[in-house]
Amino acid sequence: xxxxxxxxxxxxxxxxxxxxxxxxxxxxxxxxxxxxxxxxxxxxxxxxxxxxxxxxxxxxxxxxxxxxxxxxxxxxxxxxxxxxxxxxxxxxxxxxxxxxxxxxxxxxxxxxxxxxxxxxxxxxxxxxxxxxxxxxxxxxxxxxxxxxxxxxxxxxxxxxxxxxxxxxxxxxxxxxxxxxxxxxxxxxxxxxxxxxxxxxxxxxxxxxxxxxxxxxxxxxxxxxxxxxxxxxxxxxxxxxxxxxxxxxxxxxxxxxxxxxxxxxxxxxxxxxxxxxxxxxxxxxxxxxxxxxxxxxxxxxxxxxxxxxxxxxxxxxxxxxxxxxxxxxxxxxxxxxxxxxxxxxxxxxxxxxxxxxxxxxxxxxxxxxxxxxxxxxxxxxxxxxxxxxxxxxxxxxxxxxxxxxxxxxxxxxxxxxxxxxxxxxxxxxxxxxxxxx
Amino acid sequence: xxxxxxxxxxxxxxxxxxxxxxxxxxxxxxxxxxxxxxxxxxxxxxxxxxxxxxxxxxxxxxxxxxxxxxxxxxxxxxxxxxxxxxxxxxxxxxxxxxxxxxxxxxxxxxxxxxxxxxxxxxxxxxxxxxxxxxxxxxxxxxxxxxxxxxxxxxxxxxxxxxxxxxxxxxxxxxxxxxxxxxxxxxxxxxxxxxxxxxxxxxxxxxxxxxxxxxxxxxxxxxxxxxxxxxxxxxxxxxxxxxxxxxxxxxxxxxxxxxxxxxxxxxxxxxxxxxxxxxxxxxxxxxxxxxxxxxxxxxxxx
Numbered sequence: 001x002x003x004x005x006x007x008x009x010x011x012x013x014x015x016x017x018x019x020x021x022x023x024x025x026x027x028x029x030x031x032x033x034x035x036x037x038x039x040x041x042x043x044x045x046x047x048x049x050x051x052x053x054x055x056x057x058x059x060x061x062x063x064x065x066x067x068x069x070x071x072x073x074x075x076x077x078x079x080x081x082x083x084x085x086x087x088x089x090x091x092x093x094x095x096x097x098x099x100x101x102x103x104x105x106x107x108x109x110x111x112x113x114x115x116x117x118x119x120x121x122x123x124x125x126x127x128x129x130x131x132x133x134x135x136x137x138x139x140x141x142x143x144x145x146x147x148x149x150x151x152x153x154x155x156x157x158x159x160x161x162x163x164x165x166x167x168x169x170x171x172x173x174x175x176x177x178x179x180x181x182x183x184x185x186x187x188x189x190x191x192x193x194x195x196x197x198x199x200x201x202x203x204x205x206x207x208x209x210x211x212x213x214x215x216x217x218x219x220x221x222x223x224x225x226x227x228x229x230x231x232x233x234x235x236x237x238x239x240x241x242x243x244x245x246x247x248x249x250x251x252x253x254x255x256x257x258x259x260x261x262x263x264x265x266x267x268x269x270x271x272x273x274x275x276x277x278x279x280x281x282x283x284x285x286x287x288x289x290x291x292x293x294x295x296x297x298x299x300x301x302x303x304x305x306x307x308x309x310x311x312x313x314x315x316x317x318x319x320x321x322x323x324x325x326x327x328x329x330x331x332x333x334x335x336x337x338x339x340x341x342x343x344x345x346x347x348x349x350x351x352x353x354x355x356x357x358x359x360x361x362x363x364x365x366x367x368x369x370x371x372x373x374x375x376x377x378x379x380x381x382x383x384x385x386x387x388x389x390x391x392x393x394x395x396x397x398x399x400x401x402x403x404x405x406x407x408x409x410x411x412x413x414x415x416x417x418x419x420x421x422x423x424x425x426x427x428x429x430x431x432x433x434x435x436x
Numbered sequence: 437x438x439x440x441x442x443x444x445x446x447x448x449x450x451x452x453x454x455x456x457x458x459x460x461x462x463x464x465x466x467x468x469x470x471x472x473x474x475x476x477x478x479x480x481x482x483x484x485x486x487x488x489x490x491x492x493x494x495x496x497x498x499x500x501x502x503x504x505x506x507x508x509x510x511x512x513x514x515x516x517x518x519x520x521x522x523x524x525x526x527x528x529x530x531x532x533x534x535x536x537x538x539x540x541x542x543x544x545x546x547x548x549x550x551x552x553x554x555x556x557x558x559x560x561x562x563x564x565x566x567x568x569x570x571x572x573x574x575x576x577x578x579x580x581x582x583x584x585x586x587x588x589x590x591x592x593x594x595x596x597x598x599x600x601x602x603x604x605x606x607x608x609x610x611x612x613x614x615x616x617x618x619x620x621x622x623x624x625x626x627x628x629x630x631x632x633x634x635x636x637x638x639x640x641x642x643x644x645x646x647x648x649x650x651x652x653x654x655x656x657x658x659x660x661x662x663x664x665x666x667x668x669x670x671x672x673x674x675x676x677x678x679x680x681x682x683x684x685x686x687x688x689x690x691x692x693x694x695x696x697x698x699x700x701x702x703x704x705x706x707x708x709x710x711x712x713x714x715x716x717x718x719x720x721x722x723x724x725x726x727x728x729x730x731x732x733x734x735x736x737x
Contacts, residue, residue, distance in 0.1 A: 409687030
């Protein structure tokens with residue numbers, strides 16, 4: 001009897017503790033939600049997140065507003081945000097989006113027009129310090145009308161080349177794609193055993209894995225050769241004479257790229273540069289810090305950053321900016337706007353830049369302290385200012401996928417340049433007809 | 437406080453105190469599970485059937501099913517899926533059977549072999565994808581590195597970058613990972629076969645090959661069919677390894693139906709079409725499975 005009694009008392013005590021813990025937790029959680037003193041931002045996990053975590057702490061100290069950071073890997077971020085915004089959950093006060101996604105989000109009418117919010121801060125437009133090419137991405141229609149985002153990270157492609165090898169063979173920084181091809185021929189022919197670990201140095205390394213990779217590496221060639229994805233009536237024109245010539249050039253350059261490049265992504269391109277087994281490539285600025293890191297790089301101090309080569313047209317890099325938007329169903333758009341303006345201020349962007357995120361403000365690119373740390377900044381600013389966006393359409397993911405498949409088919413030897421471009425054009429036309 | 441009640445020396449069981457029949461109690465206790473199942477499987481299933489018959493604008497339509505017939509990407513993804521499944525299944529079955537027969541005998545160290553053989557199956561498919569991707573890297577990978585060191589020219593061996601080699605590569609990764617599963621089931625089947633038929637065969641003077649064809653195979657048939665059935669279902673919906681290893685490339689050469697369905701839903705946000713394609717894949721898988729089950733039942737009867 002006694003024993004049983006005692007065990008009941010024990011049970012009660014346990015239940016009491018559990019109830020207390022639950023009550024405390026509930027109180028704690030409620031403070032976060034209904035106090036209005038918290039914002040939630042969905043972001044890409046990576047260097048962008050590293051910079052934001054510190055910024056969020058500073059912001060809470062200054063204003064008392066707590067920032068919850070929800071990080072997602074790049075592969076899931078788009079679907080996560082699109083589904084949440086369409087379900088109108090209001091879960092996020094701010095979202096980070098890759099600029100090619102922007103037309104899709106705007107077409108679904110799930111973003112807040114920042115104009116009225118900006119007016120409450122006494123402004124009619126974002127300040128002129130932002131790079132124009134970056135702000136243009138945040139407007140719909142492109143460049144001209146309503147503002148639905150602010151640019152936070154200012155990536156654009158850069159052209160990398162080995163300055164030691166260029167000096168060795170008396171080659172000038174390539175200004176045109178023809179220069180690139182002849183330099184690639186020279187280096188491939190001469191450097192048959194010049195790699196740091198022994199083995200061949202390939203003149204060029206590109207990536208042509210189906211999807212984003214092949215398209216990203218092809219667009220600068222396509223644009224320089226005078227190719228355009230769409231005509232004035234939004235009909236695809238990738239199989240124009242210019243487009244086919246550009247793909248033929250890509251296949252020619254591919255002969256001097258390491259075998260297997262039809263399955264390469266950015267990682268393989270970066271690895272070839274770091275291992276010293278390739279002399280030129282296009283890549284994103286995120287790789288720059290690795291080039292000077294002796295633990296990762298066998299070519300420290302040997303890689304230079306040039307501008308995108310030209311052909312018929314001046315060279316243009318593809319822009320790839322991270323934008324920040326406020327969802328239409330955000331619970332507290334005004335507090336979100338305050339934080340958005342704060343995090344994109346030059347002071348905050350500078351501390352984000354120190355952690356490896358290229359800025360979208362000219363003053364930050366020109367900051368002497370930062371230029372000392374990041375010698376590529378002048379080249380990056382120039383590349384960003386002359387960059388071009390991927391074609392602005394809500395159907396871009398599907399179009400890029402189809403285009404990438406045919407580019408990859410051409411590079412893996414399955415289709416000729418003409419066949420690949422004709423079939424790509426037909427497929428893109430189908431996607432557009434269906435999307436109407 | 438209700439001290440009197442709760443420290444009562446012999447509390448009656450719940451059933452007695454509220455007078456429930458066994459049957460009612462059982463359904464009461466099952467109710468939470470049923471509710472969870474309804475919410476997590478039945479509702480999404482009905483929802484996906486619904487959206488497969490809706491266009492992007494929400495109207496009722498058959499366009500998702502009509503589109504499949506003329507969608508070159510879907511048709512070739514489906515063809516890749518069948519090629520992948522058929523070739524991988526054949527190799528997994530033959531190698532698995534050979535290993536099971538070998539390790540069913542009393543050779544030394546068979547315990548160790550059995551344990552080692554099961555290792556690949558324990559790995560998550562994503563890990564297998566990453567490991568094979570690294571090994572098959574044409575420039576820095578272990579496979580070409582080894583071949584190079586014994587003097588083979590590896591320039592043409594761009595494993596994941598040429599259409600035919602890429603398909604062979606993803607199949608090889610699957611065979612490596614899932615042959616142990618075949619082996620395991622077939623070995624269990626072999627060990628369940630009684631000794632008497634073998635003794636009878638021996639007395640009748642049957643050769644080893646004859647014994648295998650006329651005794652082992654027929655008796656092993658149920659195990660073989662179960663193993664083939666389970667692997668076929670898995671192979672037809674393969675996703676993770678290929679997604680990591682080739683992402684369906686180069687140029688769609690290894691894109692399977694699951695990958696294309698994933699892209700349609702989560703990249704192109706067309707859930708209706710993705711749902712419709714999923715049901716077609718499900719129907720195909722079911723038809724094949726029913727075929728296996730028919731054979732299984734007739735043989736047992």
